Amino acid sequence: MTDGRRWHDMGGQDAGPVDLDQHDFALWEKRVDALQVITSTKGLFTVDGLRRVLEDMGEASFETMTYYERWVASVNQNLVEAGVYTLEELGARMEEVKSRGATYGEAAGG
Amino acid sequence: MPHDHHHEHLSPSGHPYRPDDDVPLTYWQTMEIAMRELLIEKGVTTAAEIAQQIGAMDARSPADGAAVVARAWVDPDFKARLMADGSAACREMGFEPGALRLLVVENTADTHNVVVCTLCSCYPRNLLGLPPDWYKSRAYRARTVKEPRKVLAEFGVELPDDITVRVHDSTADMRYLVLPARPAGSDGLDEAALAALVTRDSMIGTGLPRPPE
Structure with missing residues (x-):
């Protein structure tokens, strides 16, 4: 980008046709949405905190990650910064989750 | 909009479930x-x-917003309150629009409004449900403020040149709802029948209400 704007400030740029395909939200996406609402409502972070991490993730994330993939990354970062849990706790739990099974249903226990 | 029939592998909105569990x-x-x-x-x-x-x-679904629109169409006093303070008017009907101020913009015979969030995905989700995928897409966010008529045409909304198009770019501090113009020929309809004409896209500005049958 050459006009000094950050990548997320995309208003007015050229782009292709609007893709009108719609997917229904998966359970894990709804859970990410719910956790964002619950934890921010409880004052653990603000919408500005959510957006700061999303914007700092950079343009590549917008092309390679889905909406709720970016959101879970941002909510997690904000929760770690708020001291709710540590990266070590998260890492250990993610390893344990992976060991439960190969699919979301198996790993989430339902 | 929901279909009247049900399929084993389709969600209530008629789209396939994402097979994320397997x-x-x-x-x-x-x-x-x-x-x-x-x-x-x-x-x-x-x-x-x-x-x-x-x-x-x-x-939450666009039916909530549609009920608000239909009320505004039949009740001039409610419409005045809605235009003055969208959040308070929605609460009056039992809808909780959230902490952010709801701004209602009215389509008229000479003005068409459309809402976008160029910076992220701000959307009146408490009144319309979660935003559609296209609302969050690069193409919609980037182009709507630059060539709104072309974008609207991709949604099937062709506006004559003498209609003013106003594009509202949301921020994290407020939410916009478009009050579409009441369709011609809907004079005899009651509030519930009017609400059935109000589509999600007509409240974003990328669509128009359905014509009465």
Whole structure:
């Protein structure tokens, strides 16, 4: 980008046709949405905190990650910064989750 | 809009369910599970609270916004209150539009309004449900403020040149709702029948209400 704007400030740029395909939200996406609402409502972070991490993730994330993939990354970062849990706790739990099974249903226990 | 019939493999909105339960677990799904379990164990939330929040979000749909629009069409005093303070008028009808101020912009014979969030995905989700995928897409965010008539044409909305198009770019501090113009030929309809004419896209500005049958 050459006009000094950050990548997320995309208003007015050229782009292709609007893709009108719609997917229904998966359970894990709804859970990410719910956790964002619950934890921010409880004052653990603000919408500005959510957006700061999303914007700092950079343009590549917008092309390679889905909406709720970016959101879970941002909510997690904000929760770690708020001291709710540590990266070590998260890492250990993610390893344990992976060991439960190969699919979301198996790993989430339902 | 929901279909009247049901299919085994289709959601209530008629789209296929995303088969996330039986495809390989992704890194980000793993993070969601771990994050959720840690939040419950730390006492920040409960499984019941999460389920309640998902249920509340699932229960919100464009029908809520459509009820508000139909009321505004039949009740001039309500419409005046809606235009003056959108949030308060919605609460009057039992809808909770959230902490952010709801601004209502009215389509008239010479003006068409359309809403976008160029910076992210701000959307009146408490009144319309979660935003459609295209609302969050680069193409919609980038182009709507630059060539709104072309974008609207892709949605099937062709506006004559003498209609002014106003594009409203949301911020994190407020939410916009378009009050579409009441369709011609709808004079005899009651409020419920009018609400059935109001589509999600007509309240974003990328569509028009259905014509009465």
